[in-house]
Amino acid sequence: MSTQYYTAASLDGFIATEDHSLEWLLPLGDIADTGYADFIAQVGALAMGASTYEWMLRHAAQVQAEVGAPWPYTQPTWVFTHRELPGVPGADIRFARGDVRPVHAAMQAAARGRNLWVVGGGGLAGQFHDAGLLDELIVQVGSVTLGQGRPLFPRRLTQPPLVLSAVRQVGTGFAELRYRVPRADTAGATTTATA
Numbered sequence: 001m002s003t004q005y006y007t008a009a010s011l012d013g014f015i016a017t018e019d020h021s022l023e024w025l026l027p028l029g030d031i032a033d034t035g036y037a038d039f040i041a042q043v044g045a046l047a048m049g050a051s052t053y054e055w056m057l058r059h060a061a062q063v064q065a066e067v068g069a070p071w072p073y074t075q076p077t078w079v080f081t082h083r084e085l086p087g088v089p090g091a092d093i094r095f096a097r098g099d100v101r102p103v104h105a106a107m108q109a110a111a112r113g114r115n116l117w118v119v120g121g122g123g124l125a126g127q128f129h130d131a132g133l134l135d136e137l138i139v140q141v142g143s144v145t146l147g148q149g150r151p152l153f154p155r156r157l158t159q160p161p162l163v164l165s166a167v168r169q170v171g172t173g174f175a176e177l178r179y180r181v182p183r184a185d186t187a188g189a190t191t192t193a194t195a
């Protein structure tokens with residue numbers, strides 16, 4: 001079981017524009033050419049922040065046209081918010097707030113050994129990392145820059161650095177980068193979580 005922050009980002013490190021648009025992302029490549037199908041098949045539970053969830057709600061008609069339902073995931077999804085947000089009929093959506101640790105435990109129980117996907121945004125992925133719960137970052141780096149926007153991962157993570165474990169070119173629109181998050185063990189040595 002691995003807790004994975006899987007996302008796409010611009011080359012300069014943004015996952016959406018400031019006004020939460022993903023229009024720049026969709027023309028960059030076909031999702032069928034990426035590792036997404038293999039990735040999602042191994043996911044047992046998801047977590048996302050309120051803005052990401054609201055993007056899904058705003059684009060429910062588009063999702064419906066693509067996958068035949070307004071919500072694309074069959075796995076339980078925890079949405080972090082301080083507000084009362086609507087659910088999606090037929091979808092297993094659970095609302096949470098505050099500490100990510102009890103939610104991570106609940107996700108683990110629900111996932112039954114499969115991976116946990118932190119969908120985003122970057123701040124929520126950072127909260128999982130702060131709690132020592134993030135094992136991997138998998139980033140589809142798009143061949144565009146945005147100048148500003150919603151951040152990929154608003155943390156300073158330098159010592160120890162991430163461990164680059166895989167690089168894959170997806171056409172001319174993406175480079176898929178896979179990193180392990182190193183953990184300091186009790187003896188002080190650095191280890192990395194395995195997928």
Ligand SMILES: NC(=O)c1ccc[n+]([C@@H]2O[C@H](COP(=O)([O-])OP(=O)(O)OC[C@H]3O[C@@H](n4cnc5c(N)ncnc54)[C@H](OP(=O)(O)O)[C@@H]3O)[C@@H](O)[C@H]2O)c1
Nearest residue numbers: 008015016020049050051052055080081082097098120121
């Ligand atoms: N490029 C990609 O592949 C990709 C992937 C994922 C997301 N996105 C996009 O990136 C953008 C991300 O938006 P964002 O940076 O605002 O991040 P976000 O995580 O989607 O939303 C942040 C909001 O989530 C709520 N939240 C976060 N942590 C919480 C906690 N511990 N307890 C309670 N509430 C919490 C807060 O909302 P409230 O306090 O208002 O409830 C917070 O303002 C979205 O537009 C999304 O569509 C892109």
